[in-house]
Amino acid sequence: MSAKSEQAIALRKSGMNCAQSVACAFAEYVDVDQDTILAATQALGAGIGATMEGTCGAITGATVILGLMGKEGTRAENMKKAGELVKKFKEQNGSVTCRELKGKDTGKVLRSCPDCIMDAAGMLEEILKEQA
Numbered sequence: 001m002s003a004k005s006e007q008a009i010a011l012r013k014s015g016m017n018c019a020q021s022v023a024c025a026f027a028e029y030v031d032v033d034q035d036t037i038l039a040a041t042q043a044l045g046a047g048i049g050a051t052m053e054g055t056c057g058a059i060t061g062a063t064v065i066l067g068l069m070g071k072e073g074t075r076a077e078n079m080k081k082a083g084e085l086v087k088k089f090k091e092q093n094g095s096v097t098c099r100e101l102k103g104k105d106t107g108k109v110l111r112s113c114p115d116c117i118m119d120a121a122g123m124l125e126e127i128l129k130e131q132a
Helices: 003-013 018-025 034-044 057-072 075-093 113-131
Strands: none
Touching: 003 018, 003 113, 018 034, 018 057, 018 113, 034 057, 057 075, 057 113, 075 113
């Protein structure tokens, strides 16, 4: 498990939602204070708006960081990175939708929240290492 994954999981255990946990673990990479990141990601947890119908919060938190890094690349480059992240996450876990990952309709959990956080943070860390 990567250092950023461990940090993101610790943040989740401290009470942050999945999106906040991932985004705040990478706050040092963007020119935005943690309070702003917390506010910007507060409605992205539990599949956006706590409905579990939308995209996994861990993935949305990671893509928020890629978006905030926009100054370092073009929009097209950052959109491509976000698309690659989402694709890789879906290939690994079978879905990017919170409800499906948690098995709400099937009873079969594809991936737990801590595991989704670990995956999203690890994948984002890989992207940032490649970029450096």
